[in-house]
Amino acid sequence: MVLAQLGGSISRALQNMSNSTVIDEAVFHDCLNEINRALLQADVQFELIRNMHANIKNIVNLDGLAAGHSKRKIIQQAVFDELCKMLDPTTGIKSSSFFFPKKGKTSVVMFVGLQGSGKTTTCTKYAHYYQKKGLKPGLVCADTFRAGAFDQLKQNATKAKIPFYGSYMESDPVKIVVEGVERFKEENCDLIILDTSGRHKQEAALFEEMRQLSEATKPDLVIFVMDSSIGQAAFGQAQAFKQSVAV
Template sequence: MFVGLQGAGKTTTCTKLAVYYQRRGFKVGMVCADTFRAGAFDQLKQNATKAKIPYYGSYTEADPVKVAFDGVEKFKKEKFEIIIVDTSGRHRQEKELFAEMIQIGEAVKPNQTIMVLDASIGQAAEAQSKAFKESSNFGAIILTKMDGHAKGGGAISAVAATNTPIAFIGTGEHIQDLESFTPRQFVSKLLGIGDIQGLMEHVTSLNLDQKDTLKNFQEGKFTMRDLQTQMNNILKMGPLSKIAQMLPGGMGDMINQMGEEETSKKFKRMVYVMDSMTKQELDSDGSIFIDQPSRIVRVARGSGTSVTEVEALLMQQKMFARMAKTTKNMQQQAPPGMGVVWVWVVPVCLT
């Protein structure tokens, strides 16, 4: 059973959790017990249909307790393994809605009650979570809206106040944007030092083609083609705001300040620049443009960008080439048996 404040993202999170378990082979159903908010059943119905999750709700029954009970009983008879009940959002001062939440819990007797908590709630998290804990005795927290500027510091207060663990975090608007909670990665984001481990895991899960780039990097090389490969991979990774959360050193804040749409445009323009290069230019270490500056003008015209943008991209490639060379030198000086550490490249000079 899901509980939480109105606007925290309960209905969307219900769908995400349903998809999470469905992809792991479980038979999952969703029940809409929110008869208070207009359009609540329509939203759950739309989400469930899109995700191909069976659902139950009613346009005529106004009693949320009866809807919840009937829905759970229906799915139990049909041998569903996981049944997710979505309840209406409420505030700790709304005593009637809290009483209703208790009645729903007593009727369906959930194995687990989960509080959905907005990451941006701040200091109010402690008071709200205490009120919900006293009424519903929830056993887990799902933190939502972690894809925005909110870092979730208030969630720490909720955990401490209720002695309840965070189970998952929502990292985007899409139904697959739900991740198991990892304390180390969460604290890294909270402190603004990025989440390189999470970034690497995300890259690995996508099975992106990086063999040639890795080989070059190990040999102390980094060509324009390697940069092109990395740029194309970045655009395959999903929303840039999600990647931005994982970047250290303020890079994530910089991308967030520019905005998703603007950042995406900048990245695509960089790709256009490299698409206008010849094979010889792509396979070079960039020195060919120093020897023949007219190539920069030609690439700028061919890609519909400016000379300044082309020069900025060449500076990026030069910086990463130096990193590759340094990594190779470190590998040669390292004790036997220690391999090279692969640094996943994220261009940051977005002029």
């Protein structure tokens, strides 16, 4: 709902700019201000908005445009590109710089985040995505904190036909992940996915548990999952997780 409203506001700002008879600095300025207001109302961090505004201003030089260039298209493209960078900081960076699971090589990916953020469902989707690409995934439930966590992962994995590992009896998540990783390595899985307990930055014991899980499994990638609708509160949570594990 928030994203739909934000998208509508940005689209209207660009449409108002496009409908102007003449595109000058005043129209450009009004367009950017409308977009800035929409982002602020969506609880986007002010620093991100300020950086985006400055980048667009640097890219779009209305006075320096050669004859025949469409000011409307250049402004629209600049806004689009900067919004993409805001949502995905990897935009424009070579894909060779990032980690991707590969067939024939065992990789471990650990998912972390707040409780109720959708980690278990995301883990299954991630596994299914690479399964369709020909890799053999395995799901490990390291969430011994939430009631029904293993049942949920088991249900999702069974539906997607993905091997899974967990325990109803064992309460030590470190022991579970070590056993699960070892088992899936023996079964020649290309991708081993660890679904961990949800935790908040103020829960020191659970953060220590997360560090232990990371140390025990040495994951190739740690993915932080959260609900974007919490707005700027996401920044503090993301920072806390990053200080504990290599998100």
